[in-house]
Amino acid sequence: MPMSETELVRLVLAVKVYQMDHGSSPTKICKSVVNEDIISTLPEALRDKILCCLPIKEAVGTCLLSRTWRYTWASMTELMFRRADFASGNDNADDDRRFLKFTDMFLFLHNGPILKFGLNTIANEMVSTGGHLYRWMLMLSRNKIKEIQLQTSIRDSYKVPSSFFSCDELEYVYLRACVFTSLHLPPPSKGFKQLHTLRLEYVTVEGNSLGDLVASCPNLEKLNIRGLYSKSNINIRSTKLKVLKIEGWFTHLNLHAPYLTSVWIGLELNSDTDGASTTRCNFNLSPFIASLSDVETIRFHGHILEFGGLLPFQCVEHEFLILKQPKLFNRLTEISLEINLGDLKEANFALCLFQHAPNLRFVKLKLISRNSVVPTVHFWESIDRDVCLFQNVEVLGLFDFTGSSAELSFLKLLLEDAPVLRKVGIIDKGLHRNVLKYLLKLRRASRDAEILIL
Structure with missing residues (x-):
């Protein structure tokens, strides 16, 4: 820094x-x-710090300062190569060649450990880091690398090099537009024992390579995956994982991470499918939630409530029975859902969460209007008012509010049941004036509660 x-x-x-x-x-x-000559007498650690703050080309240019600085750049511990730094405004292909050649020569002449390596080619649709990337990774695996960030273009997808799995001192990894296979994964006994953060974007997973990768990281605390694509069974098991975020398209997901404090799962529809009716996600959401003990934040977005398995709920003549009583989530303070409040299955699932989160403070709902297999049939009006569901809720956010019967009933329930509520923020889809008047007339248990229509 x-x-x-x-x-x-x-x-x-x-x-x-x-x-x-x-x-x-x-x-x-x-x-x-x-x-x-102050510049020449600076301590080596301070010189390295200065160089690491400069763009890589300017860092090399410091070789002209003095004899002491002539080869200082060759022992830099933190390297960041940005394709944008080589833009001439003329021939992109020529700029690509200069960038690749510069990176090749820099790494070839580098002497000493490389603690951090970054590559950014997102701004330029640079094609074919190809063999270069495999060669660079091989060099890094021999230099005690601790942090790798490869921000490559989604048009430049690549299979993760086998030499990556030899970087056994890694602590932080960010990979983009890559493909994971199980062919080169290390056994758990030889994995990334120091890795605490793994961030992946636009990643394709073959087989259970993702689960095997997590298993090889015994101290992994943060797993952030955006743009996941997988047709295989994914089994993730970790007893150290604290923060989990998975967004993308997947068909089979099995999670066992009992000590999570923050969970974010989003299911997207596959663009290859003809419609929602052909999509299915084999993920039993409720048993996973019931296994958590320290969770503080839960976010379920996309179509996870629509297509994910919501056992232990069972539909019996348009009613849902809870087959297994979940425990209380005393640390749960924030719930964020993308939900159809007019669907009985999804509404009952949300109710179950609210009932077992006595210290809930923040509720955010992105409201979806889709065809309900089982309509709610006045579900929210039938809730027992003697049970205070929202006794500690301070803030409610409703996004894409349409003013449907189910949405108004839920809002009425919360306003009448939240004694410490401070703010209700509503982003609407063009509400009728009569609906707005109705909202402002709703009784509120909290004198401080205000409704903001945004």
Whole structure:
């Protein structure tokens, strides 16, 4: 990270104080500053810090400063190669060649450990890092690398090189537009024992390679996957995982991570399918939630409530029975759902969450109007008012509010049942004036509650 102006001022003052404490007057200090080659006498660690704050091309240019700096760039510990830094505004193909050649030569001449390596080609639809990427990864695997960030274009998809799995000292990984296979995965005993954060974007998973990868990271705490594509069975098991985010298209997902504090799961529709009726996700959501003990935040978006399995709920003559009583989630303070409040299955699932989250403070609902297999039939009006569901809720957010009967009934229930409610934010889809008047007349248990139509 670059030093702030305050930090630089403190550094200069510290040097001056040190010199004055050792008998140097301000006048002598000024003369010594003029006569002394300060740049060449900087400590090696500080020189490395300065270079790591510069664009890579400018860092190499410091070889002209002095003899001491001539080869300092060749031992930099943090490297970030950006394709945009090589844009000339003329021939993109020529810029690509210069960028690839520069990166090749830099890594070939580099001497010493590389703790952090970054590659960014997103801004330019650069095609075919191809063999270069495999060669660079091989070099990195021999340099005690601790952090890798490969931000490549989605048009430049690649299979993760086998040498990546030899980087056994990794602590942080961000990969984009890649394909995982089980062919080169290490056994759990030789995995990434220091890896704490794994971030993937637009990733294709073959077989259970993702589950095997997580299994090889015994200390993984954060798993963030955006744009997942998988037709295989994914089995993720981790006892150290704290933060989980999975968004994408998948057909089979089995999760066992009992100590999660934050969960975000979003299911997208496959663009190849003809319609929602052909989509199915084999993921039993409720047993997964019931296995959690420390969860603080739950977010379910996309079509996960529509197509994910909501056992232990069983439909019996248009009513849902709870087959297994979940435990209380005493740490759960935030729930965010993409939900059809007019569907009995989804509404009952949400109710079950609310009933077992006594310390819930924030509720965010993205409202979906879709055809309901089982309509709610006045579901929210029939809730027992003697049971205070929202006793600690402070903020409610409703997105894409249409003013349907189910949505109005839910809002009425919460307003009458939340004694400490402060704010209700509603983003509507062109509400009728009569609906707006109805909203403003609803009785509120909290005197401080305000309704904002955004």
